[in-house]
Amino acid sequence: MQTLPNPKTATATAPEFDTTIHRRKTRPVRVGDVIIGGGYPVVVQSMINEDTLDIDGSVAGIRRLHEIGCEIVRVTVPSMAHAKALAEIKEKLAKTYKPVPLVADVHHNGMKIALEVAQHVDKVRINPGLYVFEKPKSDRLEYTQGEFDEIGDKIRETLKPLVLSLKEQNKAMRIGVNHGSLAERMLFSYGDTPQGMVESALEFLKICESLDFRNLVISMKASRVPVMLAAYRLMVKRMDELGMDYPLHLGVTEAGDGEYGRIKSTAGIATLLADGIGDTIRVSLTEAPEKEIPVCYSILQALGMRKTMVEYVACPSCGRTLFNLEDVLHKVREATKHLTGLDIAVMGCIVNGPGEMADADYGYVGKQAGYIALYRGRDEIKRVPEDQGVEELINLIKADGRWVEP
Template structure:
């Protein structure tokens, strides 16, 4: 039986300085600075803006030992002002930077893809089982010194797996898959438990929302199987900016939080970092409201239902892209549909009526705070009875302001889309134009990768590693290419996740050095070290050379 009432996953609590996360603690909000870590004054000012917005934990990049050591100066300046917000060092490629940071900040984030293994070059390596086991031993040898420093200084550790930076070793055995991402995390977690180090938080992220959600669910199942209960940090990497970035983040983070998974979140936007916190707050406030819903009756999960990566439910509309009421379907046509409130349940009488005419559309609505749970239960009931009627999910968000509307619709509808349940979406909200609501529905469908209606920009939020003005560049790239429907363009500040996260993109624009840009077609670097002033022109030429350019409509 499936329990669809809202309840948090039970995790071990972890202290990060004064802040405890996991256990019975609230979902913690965090962000990351975009300043140079060598700029103490600028970093302190930005950290204070993040804290003023409601951030509880702040991360800074530490490329090398010099930056790691300067974290002590940033911390001391904050402590002198009475600010005790925990700081986190973000480490890639450089274990020595991690060792230096672990005595200076409250948490260190390492990436299993490049902490012991060398950075990926997309090289296939054929290991024997014995050779692979020897590589695993190297992880323990490399990680143990960091665990000892963290233990001595009561420093927490984040093991942060990114889809864009899996090692060639993992890729060679598992491929670029959720299974590989999960195993990358587990290899490090097993070492932590072997040496009784439990002050560990895990993140496992991707820019593709579906991949991110599936992978986190698989990680939770794998940890349960090994009796691990580490808290989870959630985020969608390279979500972009503006409303699309907010929608993509809310669909991914919100879908997992609604399942009770997640203890701390970061919304990654290509904007000033303090702009991320209000979005994170709106997500957690919506999730808190789920517990106010009335009880959802237990229901059998349909046989063959893949809870990690569900297929779209078979219906009379399965051959169509998900429809939008008001765009593909006039509102007037829904007069012939059967409108049902999910919390009323699927009665025998209703099931018989639907079975009589499998083409009759069901408009499934809910007035309950936990509409997600009630709608999922109703849909499971339909699947268990073999009912193939098309289902349009209708939600009315009247009374919400614009930000609340975007977040609520993205979490609710995104969760149901990723569960495979919707043949159509119908958003209502008093005071909003139909076109506005249609555009929002299309953006949610695109975030779930179920219907593509515009260019998708995979852009990182920027950090101290960023090698050009990310925000203005993203605006300029959007202005030049946003008419290229269906094209995916990556805009990345540096090479840490660049080529990897852009494996899902058609074209990539990546910071290569100060003022220099490299351009990619998929994973392949086509041009290196272009002056940034010329790089957008070169990007357009690359798109044209590959036949993907169309002229914008005048």
């Protein structure tokens, strides 16, 4: 007769019930004073939308992002003038605020631009599909091996000076592949597929490794979540086969705005993080860049990878609820949202309350009409009239020395 597992110990002993996220081991890559990979916390990134030629506007935009928790900020450098402007931006940041880890985006035959901007930023992002731009031929039917290799040689020739510059300065590079901008020969060889994305990245990775440069971060972004997931998973598989351990930058590109943009980004980013894949993230919204940062932290907090805000546990309400749960949760949140590192539960009744909120630091539970019970962990501390509930919850947190003024 088969012995049934003990439910009290099964979750602690059976690997299939392991609730810990085991992150893929990656090499540490330094970007300014931040380290991506190597077991360090997942890094939050965003990108300013100011014109880089606007020195004051760019400095202000970078500072706004950094002050709310963005750890690495990206800027675009479409011309040599933009690249040179970054020298002034970096200098002004240091004088008026503090140094901020900066990444420069380089596109379209950008070797000269990349070499200039590499002097002023901590990481250069290149897009393999655009770095050596191939003008498509409308009548092309195939790529010969000779044509394929000729372009590969040109890529190496144009990439080598940048790699050597970054290597000498101990700076980093992101090889950022986008599904929507694969090079023509990759499309001919592999189609518009995750495999094409992976092979595009590997071509650049191998050039960097041949020059003994490994301060590399990889991204495989797509605007469709299933494509993005497949590309990152295949990239991990191929890197594992090749003995590579580069950290990954996660993102769903062009996710849009509003609720759907947030859901779409979360679906892609959180799915991979839960599998242990990913070392830095950017949520790409068609909104002010500052709106991206709370989404990043919410994803990380929901997965237990960062603790940057209060975690609220609240039941969905039902006929047993003894007070206006939505209204009370709003009041509790408004009173405590500035705190960090706490779990606070707001439960409508005694049926599920104490059990469902067992892991919370503090609980607010409806037990009888007009009164609520306040809990510290599993222990009921006091019952108070409902109209005093939020005030007494604050007093309890203060009594424990865990309150800070807003």
